[in-house]
Amino acid sequence: MGGTILLINPNSNPEVTAGMARAVAPLGLAGGPALECMTMASGPFGIETQRHVEEVTLPLREIVASRGDVDAFVIACFSDPGLAVCREATTRPVLGIRECAVMSALMQGDRFGVVALGPSSIKRQYRAFREMGVDGRCAGSAPLHLSVAAAEEAAAYPKVKAAAESLLEAGAETIILGCAGMTRHRAPLIAELGVPVIDPTQAAAAQALGLVLLARGGEMRAAA
Amino acid sequence: MGGTILLINPNSNPEVTAGMARAVAPLGLAGGPALECMTMASGPFGIETQRHVEEVTLPLREIVASRGDVDAFVIACFSDPGLAVCREATTRPVLGIRECAVMSALMQGDRFGVVALGPSSIKRQYRAFREMGVDGRCAGSAPLHLSVAAAEEAAAYPKVKAAAESLLEAGAETIILGCAGMTRHRAPLIAELGVPVIDPTQAAAAQALGLVLLARGGEMRAAA
Amino acid sequence: MGGTILLINPNSNPEVTAGMARAVAPLGLAGGPALECMTMASGPFGIETQRHVEEVTLPLREIVASRGDVDAFVIACFSDPGLAVCREATTRPVLGIRECAVMSALMQGDRFGVVALGPSSIKRQYRAFREMGVDGRCAGSAPLHLSVAAAEEAAAYPKVKAAAESLLEAGAETIILGCAGMTRHRAPLIAELGVPVIDPTQAAAAQALGLVLLARGGEMRAAA
Amino acid sequence: MGGTILLINPNSNPEVTAGMARAVAPLGLAGGPALECMTMASGPFGIETQRHVEEVTLPLREIVASRGDVDAFVIACFSDPGLAVCREATTRPVLGIRECAVMSALMQGDRFGVVALGPSSIKRQYRAFREMGVDGRCAGSAPLHLSVAAAEEAAAYPKVKAAAESLLEAGAETIILGCAGMTRHRAPLIAELGVPVIDPTQAAAAQALGLVLLARGGEMRAAA
Amino acid sequence: MGGTILLINPNSNPEVTAGMARAVAPLGLAGGPALECMTMASGPFGIETQRHVEEVTLPLREIVASRGDVDAFVIACFSDPGLAVCREATTRPVLGIRECAVMSALMQGDRFGVVALGPSSIKRQYRAFREMGVDGRCAGSAPLHLSVAAAEEAAAYPKVKAAAESLLEAGAETIILGCAGMTRHRAPLIAELGVPVIDPTQAAAAQALGLVLLARGGEMRAAA
Amino acid sequence: MGGTILLINPNSNPEVTAGMARAVAPLGLAGGPALECMTMASGPFGIETQRHVEEVTLPLREIVASRGDVDAFVIACFSDPGLAVCREATTRPVLGIRECAVMSALMQGDRFGVVALGPSSIKRQYRAFREMGVDGRCAGSAPLHLSVAAAEEAAAYPKVKAAAESLLEAGAETIILGCAGMTRHRAPLIAELGVPVIDPTQAAAAQALGLVLLARGGEMRAAA
Missing domain, CATH: 3.40.50.12500 (Rossmann fold)
Structure with missing residues (x-):
């Protein structure tokens, strides 16, 4: 077809x-x-x-x-x-991709956490999750305090991992990468943390x- | 692969x-x-x-x-x-399939409606949607008052369509077929109602x- | 000053x-x-x-x-x-004006109702009220099935009044006029219905x- | 008039x-x-x-x-x-004044935080925000552990500021002074924190x- | 003891x-x-x-x-x-007795309905259920349009029964008698409707x- | 009888x-x-x-x-x-016993906290409280990191007390013992903390x- x-x-x-x-x-x-x-x-x-x-x-x-x-x-x-x-x-x-990432996370675990670029994106996310009507299933968002470009680099991985770990500690069962360009961190995170990690794209x-x-x-x- | x-x-x-x-x-x-x-x-x-x-x-x-x-x-x-x-x-x-149907519906429109077999399945659905934390996006469930077997037959289509129409009237933008066996009604419903219709399987x-x-x-x- | x-x-x-x-x-x-x-x-x-x-x-x-x-x-x-x-x-x-109308309504009564132009504006309102986090206090929205221009005319009053009455019946204690141009209906509605009526502008x-x-x-x- | x-x-x-x-x-x-x-x-x-x-x-x-x-x-x-x-x-x-402070805050930013006198007022506030149906937009309440009289004095300002800062850290975009008598702290807080500060009266x-x-x-x- | x-x-x-x-x-x-x-x-x-x-x-x-x-x-x-x-x-x-009636209902079925004296008590109930944080489990309140005294009389039973039936139709699985004095209707309602009926006292x-x-x-x- | x-x-x-x-x-x-x-x-x-x-x-x-x-x-x-x-x-x-413990807690104070065995039980509890529709009244769950058997022993009391204190700090007004076998800790907790403590059985x-x-x-x- x-x-x-x-x-x-x-x-x-x-x-x-x-x-x-x-x-x-x-x-x-x-x-x-x-x-x-x-x-x-x-x-x-x-x-x-x-x-x-x-x-x-x-x-x-x-x-x-x-x-x-x-x-x-x-x-x-x-x-x-x-x-x-x-x-x-x-x-x-x-x-x-944000909507789809959230819904995919909800099919793979109970509460989700978001690895976010910074505090201002977290504020936008709260509003979005409320608009989506799924805020009750968000365990939190953890800021990297990085620019988009920096978050995409391999060097960002330790910060990404630390953010994801803090979200698991807060009760998240799945992790959403909160930016279109963090795909490279997905496989190592899954390997190290053993939970579903969602790349939004x-x-x-x-x-x-x-x-x-x-x-x-x-x-x-x-x-x- | x-x-x-x-x-x-x-x-x-x-x-x-x-x-x-x-x-x-x-x-x-x-x-x-x-x-x-x-x-x-x-x-x-x-x-x-x-x-x-x-x-x-x-x-x-x-x-x-x-x-x-x-x-x-x-x-x-x-x-x-x-x-x-x-x-x-x-x-x-x-x-x-229920979880996936709901999440797919949420990616295709705002509030969803469910064509349900009967009142008792509707009660189970309310509890499930609350557990999923998405009850705020359910526009309603409409009962067919049919058995599983009857709902699967082509003859059920007029009832399925009427139920779907009542859900659209109540504000639903997408329709979920609330049973594993109603696939055959999907295409005609889409054709006639012009909205996304989700088969859960x-x-x-x-x-x-x-x-x-x-x-x-x-x-x-x-x-x- | x-x-x-x-x-x-x-x-x-x-x-x-x-x-x-x-x-x-x-x-x-x-x-x-x-x-x-x-x-x-x-x-x-x-x-x-x-x-x-x-x-x-x-x-x-x-x-x-x-x-x-x-x-x-x-x-x-x-x-x-x-x-x-x-x-x-x-x-x-x-x-x-939508945000301010809702918040003003919440200071004047418990649940509010919205006189809306039509079904598509109602769908947008549901999403907005959810985003605002106040959907639990919306008693409903009633459609006029009128264009903006028609809703502004004096001739629309009977429809506006009927919509407002249906909202009071549904439990609303205040009425929001859901469009910038319906101010002229406010005073007669207050006089006839005896409840707060909010003009968003x-x-x-x-x-x-x-x-x-x-x-x-x-x-x-x-x-x- | x-x-x-x-x-x-x-x-x-x-x-x-x-x-x-x-x-x-x-x-x-x-x-x-x-x-x-x-x-x-x-x-x-x-x-x-x-x-x-x-x-x-x-x-x-x-x-x-x-x-x-x-x-x-x-x-x-x-x-x-x-x-x-x-x-x-x-x-x-x-x-x-509590209702009006909250609604005014909701028109000026997304989530609000409350500078509260102490833990017992915070408990009352949670119940009130739930009754108002706006608890989803409260980023938190921070206790001063002060009496009403002490909170009104100029000497309380450092504690008020610290409480407000902790609320911003928690995601608040606006600050509500949780008592009728804290007006004097409003102007310096706005000047130092750069966010809307609401005096309830x-x-x-x-x-x-x-x-x-x-x-x-x-x-x-x-x-x- | x-x-x-x-x-x-x-x-x-x-x-x-x-x-x-x-x-x-x-x-x-x-x-x-x-x-x-x-x-x-x-x-x-x-x-x-x-x-x-x-x-x-x-x-x-x-x-x-x-x-x-x-x-x-x-x-x-x-x-x-x-x-x-x-x-x-x-x-x-x-x-x-209102709090206890609601909590008892929640232990006996999913959603509850309230047989209420009239529209004004229903409005108070909505606020109370929201304050209790259980509004998501209320299937509705049905008004008798009776005074307290009239609701207590045996002659009120047909109206009480009709109200209860409308609540079951709306999805309630338990019925709360919304007044201290309706005890006498409890036994016949249970007998006729076959669901838990809660007397608040x-x-x-x-x-x-x-x-x-x-x-x-x-x-x-x-x-x- | x-x-x-x-x-x-x-x-x-x-x-x-x-x-x-x-x-x-x-x-x-x-x-x-x-x-x-x-x-x-x-x-x-x-x-x-x-x-x-x-x-x-x-x-x-x-x-x-x-x-x-x-x-x-x-x-x-x-x-x-x-x-x-x-x-x-x-x-x-x-x-x-979980449902009854929660509802009993809700009749004795505003928000409740749960002394839980460990992180996995906390995750199950969140889902359950959401399904019950009462998640808005949960102040938190604190893990003991103990097995069922260990939680029942008198030696667990200091951990149970510390968990309960952390929940009170987080705003809980009542404490639920999150396991069928922790009854022995109830009386000393009430004596020391001065709040209602609910044994679920x-x-x-x-x-x-x-x-x-x-x-x-x-x-x-x-x-x-």
């Missing part, structure tokens, strides 16, 4: 996009949808303020509206920019894969 | 298992994990009481403990029997697919 | 701005801050979609950033567009008035 | 009343309502126990019932004594001011 | 006290505490307003403080007047019985 | 049963129901895993179904195994006592 899942990196940093492509590569299977990763060249180099979030919102909508060939969209920024307006522009699935891409494969009529085709 | 997802139908009705196999067939891709569907012969013909739920719990655990070749398990009954004890028996993912199998493809180290293998 | 409160109508309809000016006129007192009402000429004629909301967001931020002479801002649209990004741009108060302007009068040092000046 | 807002200090300490008058003086404008502050001579010298709360309840109701010339009442004690029974005695607004008086100016028909008069 | 449980009827109607005595008589056992029922002669004939509630609050405290011979107190009014202040006056248990007296028998050291005495 | 309350110790350790009998002995009164304590010989020596919980579930149901002479059942394990399936098997009351047995005495028709018999 085929089809296409488009993952949009709303910042203009192509390295982030490349990391994203590596992260979701295991989801690309023969006969399944293609996983196309794109950099939004008009975006800021990193999305670090609310202004950045707002600046990418309408450009994201334009991409969604113009790509009639895409079966499902993933907006690959942990602030979930533009979800509502993109969903208004199409009936095809538009997924946010992977979680959203996996959800998109399922939705595309099961899109209306899919179950009929399969039975034919 | 391969791997296996085992979907366990905890009742002894092979027709249900066959329907389940058809429902998840679109998720079976070359290079991806096999989707094995099994009937638990020792189970009751249908799981309709709390006693039935408890009777299948330890047998489910035995299957999970004995199948070391399986990468992820799906327990395909909307009562989510045995989740906790199966998870205690393994570090591999064990997914419940499909939702759990899709989640399992993602988890298996992304299992520890997966992102490295793919990048290699 | 003086000072200025700027009320921004983010749509381009000057009649709405004029109605807003009439609504808040009683809050303009000698010695108190001026209440300046402006029309955002670049806005859509009415804010009816999520796209409209997003389109006015950054222009609102620009106004806030450029008007260094203003002491407090009121964004006069019941969707509360741009609150977060405007607040990032200044340390002066930026108030949203008035509620936000009153809150702004208090904040400006009490701004840092205010209590010292007064005591001098 | 004029009108009168009556602020009732339910304790018999005239110094508290004098401080209250200074706190709300900036809200008294030419053409606006008078702000009358009264000491309830029959009250205890300080309201420190539940018994004190109950002892002032019916006397407060008597004042409300007997002052037909008043347009809005403020009960100036952070325990909000007698709100329900006073509201039963009149259709005019009766505002409690001011918050309630400001809300009363708005309600009186916007009382039924006001918007018509103003437009005439 | 003996001991005394004092049930205080805070209204001055001795017939209510007599009904209460009949209701709790089955809890009076040889060797167990005496169940003393008293009428508070200074109370109103019926507690129907918030003013009535406040008027009995301090007199209740006086009784609690003066009766050093009592082991546990039950305040037998569904508005739970004076609980906080009475608890401040003693370390012995002081139980409210009985629920509180039973809880008091347990607390007195298990008071500090009781388990030692018994083992001696 | 008489009657029988059956307390089932679902583990096979007769010493636990003996301790349970001592704990509830004060509730056995002349003319009241007999309190029969039984050891479930087929149970594990201690219930420490989810598998243990599931293994005792159906055997508990069998006991309930076969003992037609019993008026009320208490399942004496803090994991509340088998509640739902036992309740399905009878219309007589089946009480769980006692709480459930007391609730059963009340229900049996008040069973349908009881109030009539007593009045005859």
Whole structure:
């Protein structure tokens, strides 16, 4: 059947996009949808303020509206920019990586903890979890006090691990990496901590894969 | 890479298992994990009481403990029997179709509604949604007043549709089919109502697919 | 002392701005801050979609950033567009009329009800009330099934009254008019129903008035 | 137009009343309502126990019932004594300073923290926030371990500041002074911490001011 | 061992006290505490307003403080007047019949429904259930539109039954009689509806019985 | 009248049963129901895993179904195994000691704290309190890091006391002993801490006592 899942990196940093492509590569299977990763060249180099979030919102909508060939969209920024307006522009699935990470965590353990960049992202997360109606299952968020770029580097691992450990101590049973670019820390964390660790881009891409494969009529085709 | 997802139908009705196999067939891709569907012969013909739920719990655990070749398990009954004890028996993912249906719904719309078999299942659902901590996003459950067997038949469609419409009227933006065997109603409901309709077995199998493809180290293998 | 409160109508309809000016006129007192009402000429004629909301967001931020002479801002649209990004741009108060209407209602009675334009605004409201963390005090929202323009007309009163009565029946003790332009219905509703009726623009302007009068040092000046 | 807002200090300490008058003086404008502050001579010298709360309840109701010339009442004690029974005695607004402080805080930031006198007031606050339905937005309460009288003195400032800082650390974005008599600490806290600091008596008086100016028909008069 | 449980009827109607005595008589056992029922002669004939509630609050405290011979107190009014202040006056248990009815219901079924006198009591109940933190388990309250006196009469039974049935329809699994004087309807309701029906005075007296028998050291005495 | 309350110790350790009998002995009164304590010989020596919980579930149901002479059942394990399936098997009351302990705590103070065996029991408790809908009133759970057997010994008292003190510090007003076998610590804790301390087996047995005495028709018999 085929089809296409488009993952949009709303910042203009192509390295982030490349990391994203590596992260979701295991989801690309023969006969399944293609996983196309794109950099939004008009975006800021990193999305670090609310202004950045707002600046990418309408450009994201334009991409969604113009790509009639895409079966499902993933907006690959942990602030979930533009979800509502993109969903208004199409009936095809538009997924946010924060939402998907949280829901995936809830299917793998009781309370979740978030490794966050810093205090200001934690405040945004509290509001988001309340809006999602799942705040009762958040065991906490632990700040790295790092920039996006620094959090992505291998050198950040000891801080990431310490943050994750403090969350487990606080009762978390799963750990969410609270940024699109921390995928590299996932495997070692799982190996060392022995709990599910969720990379948000992977979680959203996996959800998109399922939705595309099961899109209306899919179950009929399969039975034919 | 391969791997296996085992979907366990905890009742002894092979027709249900066959329907389940058809429902998840679109998720079976070359290079991806096999989707094995099994009937638990020792189970009751249908799981309709709390006693039935408890009777299948330890047998489910035995299957999970004995199948070391399986990468992820799906327990395909909307009562989510045995989740906790199966998870205690393994570090591999064990997914419940009710949990996965709800989380998938939450990624596709704001409040969800459930097409339920009858009032007693609705009561169990309220407790479960509260335990999941997502009761604030349930717009309601509408009873069909039908047996499991009757709900699966094509003749049930008008009742299913009426229930779904009442849920949309109550504010639901997505509809969950509240039983493992209502897959056949999904496509026509989507066509007629224009909203996401979630089949719980499909939702759990899709989640399992993602988890298996992304299992520890997966992102490295793919990048290699 | 003086000072200025700027009320921004983010749509381009000057009649709405004029109605807003009439609504808040009683809050303009000698010695108190001026209440300046402006029309955002670049806005859509009415804010009816999520796209409209997003389109006015950054222009609102620009106004806030450029008007260094203003002491407090009121964004006069019941969707509360741009609150977060405007607040990032200044340390002066930026108030949203939906937030202020809800909080004012909570100070005047136990549960509140909202007279809403239609089902889609109700869905947005549920999410917003959950994000605000006050959903437990919402007795319901009743749809008028009217456009913004139609809801503002005197002819809409019977529908507005019927909606308000249904909310009181559902347990509401206060009524919020769920749109910036329904001020004219407030006085007759209070007269006929005998409960507090909150006009959101008035509620936000009153809150702004208090904040400006009490701004840092205010209590010292007064005591001098 | 004029009108009168009556602020009732339910304790018999005239110094508290004098401080209250200074706190709300900036809200008294030419053409606006008078702000009358009264000491309830029959009250205890300080309201420190539940018994004190109950002892002032019916006397407060008597004042409300007997002052037909008043347009809005403020009960100036952070325990909000007698709100329900006073509201039963009149259709005019009766505002409690704890309720108003919380709602004002919610309009100025996400989660709030309370500088409390001691552990027993914190316990009462938890119950009150739950009753208000806003407990999800409380980041915590920090005890001063001081008496009412001591908390009012300038010497208490270092403790107040330390408490506020611990609340910001815990995620609060606004600070509520949890007692009627801590107004003097507000300006220096704002200057040093850079976040909104809410004095409850001011918050309630400001809300009363708005309600009186916007009382039924006001918007018509103003437009005439 | 003996001991005394004092049930205080805070209204001055001795017939209510007599009904209460009949209701709790089955809890009076040889060797167990005496169940003393008293009428508070200074109370109103019926507690129907918030003013009535406040008027009995301090007199209740006086009784609690003066009766050093009592082991546990039950305040037998569904508005739970004076609980906080009475608890401040003693370390012995002081139980409210509304609180005890709700907690007893929660031990006997999932969601509860309340047969209420009228809309105003329902509003008070919503606030109370929120304060108790159990609002998520209330399936609803159904108004009888009857006075206290009328609700107690045998002739009220058809209305009580209809209200209870509507609550079961709404998902309640247990029924609380929302007034101290509806005991007579309990047995026929249980017989006809087949669900637990809780009389609040009985629920509180039973809880008091347990607390007195298990008071500090009781388990030692018994083992001696 | 008489009657029988059956307390089932679902583990096979007769010493636990003996301790349970001592704990509830004060509730056995002349003319009241007999309190029969039984050891479930087929149970594990201690219930420490989810598998243990599931293994005792159906055997508990069998006991309930076969003992037609019993008026009320208490399942004496803090994991509340088998509640739902036992309740399905009878219309007589089946009480769980965890549920009863929590509800009893809620009638004796605002927020409760739990002295728990270890981190894994705390995780189960969070889920249970959420399912009960009372998580908003839990001030926390403090782990002893002890086995069931060790927690029961007198030597554990200093750890139990330290845990309880930490919970009071966190805002708890009552303490629940989170295991069926910690009764011996109750009296000294009450003496030293001065707050209500709830033994769960006692709480459930007391609730059963009340229900049996008040069973349908009881109030009539007593009045005859």
